[in-house]
Amino acid sequence: MTRPSQELLRSISDEHVLRSLMAGRKLTRAELAVETGLSKPTVSESVRRLVENGLVADTGERTPGGRGKGRVGSFYGLAGDIGVALVVTIAPGGVTAECVDAYGDVVTHVRNRIADAVEVAATLPLTVTEAVAGQRVLLSTVSAADPVDRHTGRLVHLPDSPFLVGELDPVEVLRPLVGEPVVVDNDVNWAAQAEQTALGTSDFAYLYLGEGLGCALVADGEVRRGHSGLAGEISHLVTVGPSGATPFIEVFGELGLRRPGTTAIDVARVGEADPVVLARAISGVVTALVTLADPEFVVIGGSWGPSLLDAITSECARSPRPVPIRVASVAEPSLTGARADALHRLRAALVEASKAQ
Amino acid sequence: MTRPSQELLRSISDEHVLRSLMAGRKLTRAELAVETGLSKPTVSESVRRLVENGLVADTGERTPGGRGKGRVGSFYGLAGDIGVALVVTIAPGGVTAECVDAYGDVVTHVRNRIADAVEVAATLPLTVTEAVAGQRVLLSTVSAADPVDRHTGRLVHLPDSPFLVGELDPVEVLRPLVGEPVVVDNDVNWAAQAEQTALGTSDFAYLYLGEGLGCALVADGEVRRGHSGLAGEISHLVTVGPSGATPFIEVFGELGLRRPGTTAIDVARVGEADPVVLARAISGVVTALVTLADPEFVVIGGSWGPSLLDAITSECARSPRPVPIRVASVAEPSLTGARADALHRLRAALVEASKAQ
DNA sequence: CTGTTCTGGGCAAGACCCCTAACTAGAATC
DNA sequence: GATTCTAGTTAGGGGTCTTGCCCAGAACAG
Numbered sequence: 001m002t003r004p005s006q007e008l009l010r011s012i013s014d015e016h017v018l019r020s021l022m023a024g025r026k027l028t029r030a031e032l033a034v035e036t037g038l039s040k041p042t043v044s045e046s047v048r049r050l051v052e053n054g055l056v057a058d059t060g061e062r063t064p065g066g067r068g069k070g071r072v073g074s075f076y077g078l079a080g081d082i083g084v085a086l087v088v089t090i091a092p093g094g095v096t097a098e099c100v101d102a103y104g105d106v107v108t109h110v111r112n113r114i115a116d117a118v119e120v121a122a123t124l125p126l127t128v129t130e131a132v133a134g135q136r137v138l139l140s141t142v143s144a145a146d147p148v149d150r151h152t153g154r155l156v157h158l159p160d161s162p163f164l165v166g167e168l169d170p171v172e173v174l175r176p177l178v179g180e181p182v183v184v185d186n187d188v189n190w191a192a193q194a195e196q197t198a199l200g201t202s203d204f205a206y207l208y209l210g211e212g213l214g215c216a217l218v219a220d221g222e223v224r225r226g227h228s229g230l231a232g233e234i235s236h237l238v239t240v241g242p243s244g245a246t247p248f249i250e251v252f253g254e255l256g257l258r259r260p261g262t263t264a265i266d267v268a269r270v271g272e273a274d275p276v277v278l279a280r281a282i283s284g285v286v287t288a289l290v291t292l293a294d295p296e297f298v299v300i301g302g303s304w305g306p307s308l309l310d311a312i313t314s315e316c317a318r319s320p321r322p323v324p325i326r327v328a329s330v331a332e333p334s335l336t337g338a339r340a341d342a343l344h345r346l347r348a349a350l351v352e353a354s355k356a357q
Numbered sequence: 358m359t360r361p362s363q364e365l366l367r368s369i370s371d372e373h374v375l376r377s378l379m380a381g382r383k384l385t386r387a388e389l390a391v392e393t394g395l396s397k398p399t400v401s402e403s404v405r406r407l408v409e410n411g412l413v414a415d416t417g418e419r420t421p422g423g424r425g426k427g428r429v430g431s432f433y434g435l436a437g438d439i440g441v442a443l444v445v446t447i448a449p450g451g452v453t454a455e456c457v458d459a460y461g462d463v464v465t466h467v468r469n470r471i472a473d474a475v476e477v478a479a480t481l482p483l484t485v486t487e488a489v490a491g492q493r494v495l496l497s498t499v500s501a502a503d504p505v506d507r508h509t510g511r512l513v514h515l516p517d518s519p520f521l522v523g524e525l526d527p528v529e530v531l532r533p534l535v536g537e538p539v540v541v542d543n544d545v546n547w548a549a550q551a552e553q554t555a556l557g558t559s560d561f562a563y564l565y566l567g568e569g570l571g572c573a574l575v576a577d578g579e580v581r582r583g584h585s586g587l588a589g590e591i592s593h594l595v596t597v598g599p600s601g602a603t604p605f606i607e608v609f610g611e612l613g614l615r616r617p618g619t620t621a622i623d624v625a626r627v628g629e630a631d632p633v634v635l636a637r638a639i640s641g642v643v644t645a646l647v648t649l650a651d652p653e654f655v656v657i658g659g660s661w662g663p664s665l666l667d668a669i670t671s672e673c674a675r676s677p678r679p680v681p682i683r684v685a686s687v688a689e690p691s692l693t694g695a696r697a698d699a700l701h702r703l704r705a706a707l708v709e710a711s712k713a714q
Numbered sequence: 715c716t717g718t719t720c721t722g723g724g725c726a727a728g729a730c731c732c733c734t735a736a737c738t739a740g741a742a743t744c
Numbered sequence: 745g746a747t748t749c750t751a752g753t754t755a756g757g758g759g760t761c762t763t764g765c766c767c768a769g770a771a772c773a774g
């Protein structure tokens with residue numbers, strides 16, 4: 001446990017001030033005192049320390065311009081060169097890279113389309129370099145549209161599952177460009193995290209139905225990834241197919257909905273299939289989800305999943321433990337989730353830096 | 358966030374001293390200083406406060422008796438009337454009640470056998486009253502061999518699932534006897550928690566095969582109970598039965614292994630069934646578990662599950678994502694898990710009490 | 715028996731940290 | 745030019761932790 005030192009109190013004060021500035025952008029010392037609940041002298045001392053450490057700076061702006069009489073105050077804000085977080089998404093359609101500052105503002109955003117998974121290796125470094133543009137990157141989060149090994153951050157190729165962006169080690173690619181730490185997770189987990197932030201629900205499941213098939217489980221307010229990060233890789237979960245019990249992914253094979261020569265679902269042609277057959281297979285997956293994880297509801301996301309909402313809902317209503325089905329509410333969910341996590345980690349890293357000295 | 362007050366430092370010191378005493382039973386102030394890393398004057402002050410608040414007392418024992426020369430020291434320990442935690446297990450075979458003190462010692466233990474679920478209502482209060490025996494109970498944990506509603510603590514009767522101890526509201530029964538708070542969970546979750554403590558593994562699944570069928574999921578070091586506490590209620594999970602896809606519980610029906618007139622498995626006759634058929638059904642459940650939760654391994658517990666280890670292992674080895682299978686290692690797992698949690702909560706409650714003033 | 719050694723515990727001084735209260739600086743207003 | 749009002753500083757007090765020193769008193773050596 002923490003030792004009860006005077007330094008602890010000081011660092012708590014600094015954290016209060018720093019977090020207030022992250023939320024409030026520009027504040028005078030008097031405003032900071034009100035915001036943090038600390039006394040004016042304590043805030044002044046804390047600001048002095050933070051300026052000295054290079055985390056906070058006088059913005060140059062002064063108070064007046066209409067707010068009463070009184071002495072002019074100095075606005076303080078986070079230092080300009082304090083650093084940003086990099087957010088990367090890697091999906092079959094393209095690669096995105098963003099830089100987010102500690103206020104939560106997206107300061108750069110670069111998106112490059114790709115036609116094929118082989119282009120990822122070449123496009124990724126270019127996109128990242130353009131987005132970084134010389135800024136100081138303190139950490140990165142990466143969303144990849146494939147299973148991710150929790151310990152190494154490498155993409156995992158599960159046999160016969162959709163595998164969309166190719167063998168790739170994002171940590172290895174990013175490290176020379178932006179340094180450590182690099183956090184990699186799959187797009188469905190990030191999407192679920194975004195949904196969790198938006199809905200505030202502690203226990204739900206996110207079922208992603210697009211070119212790939214995936215699912216994420218949120219339990220006690222956090223996405224649970226399992227031992228190696230492969231929780232929710234449901235391609236081989238046995239469910240109800242056109243000809244009896246079938247692994248989920250093979251249902252699409254039997255229906256002729258997989259793109260020839262690849263492992264991906266042919267999204268454009270999903271609409272041609274019988275929605276009831278699809279919904280029955282999906283309902284089998286949902287039943288297993290409900291049985292094992294007991295979610296409050298199941299969120300359906302992905303490119304074609306939401307269009308089957310009604311069929312899925314009526315199939316699931318017939319199961320022994322029916323559960324509400326919803327459509328995902330967050331746009332660009334993987335990017336949003338990865339960005340929220342990057343912001344959270346960036347702020348924590350800066351607070352940590354203020355405690356370091 | 359916490360305010361940076363002087364009082365915070367004081368309460369941290371007190372917590373250090375209190376937790377050292379919980380671990381060390383009897384310590385002099387000098388030993389406490391070494392143990393906590395605090396200075397002697399700080400420890401002395403803290404002990405003075407804790408004695409004043411009634412949490413700590415001079416044991417009357419004095420140091421000498423052979424340990425070197427030096428001045429005699431006074432041993433301090435937790436106050437005798439500081440309070441205990443009550444641990445209750447309710448299973449088809451009987452009701453157990455224990456009191457645990459903050460050192461982790463079981464100070465009373467009462468066990469009453471029952472022949473039938475209807476006896477629970479009468480036996481439970483008797484057993485608890487005998488175990489409590491006038492002691493001050495600060496909190497209780499209850500293990501029940503049926504699904505438990507996470508929010509109310511009441512037992513839930515899922516249709517056609519084994520239901521062993523009858524309609525019961527443990528919170529309502531215990532409140533008049535011992536007061537709040539009462540934490541109720543099902544026996545499988547407690548068993549998994551005990552296993553987690555013993556093994557230290559963060560992500561695994563616990564499959565319980567006894568009179569009832571259940572499973573618990575440990576993710577990121579904690580048992581995850583789901584929205585309403587019904588995670589892992591696998592009776593209706595569809596798996597491979599003798600005649601194709603069948604809900605898990607109905608496999609036992611088809612094999613004639615359910616006790617007539619009840620919903621329970623006839624444990625005595627499980628051995629008569631073909632182990633391969635059983636193992637295949639179990640393997641189907643394990644596959645779903647692995648797919649959705651990605652455990653590091655699966656622990657098999659319950660009265661008859663471990664005897665099928667070899668059959669289950671060889672069936673599971675054939676699945677697309679094989680996972681190690683182990684036998685549960687903790688004896689009396691539900692009681693052990695509930696007791697460990699009670700101890701943890703009791704200690705936290707005492708620390709909280711030291712901070713209250 | 716006496717002096718030495720050694721350990722538990724207390725006391726005093728100092729360093730910090732936070733707070734309140736009073737004060738100063740400086741601009742707007744009357 | 746006096747008043748009013750706000751930002752920020754200074755001074756003093758209370759609290760907590762630490763270091764260093766001293767004292768009490770039992771065991772031990774001679």
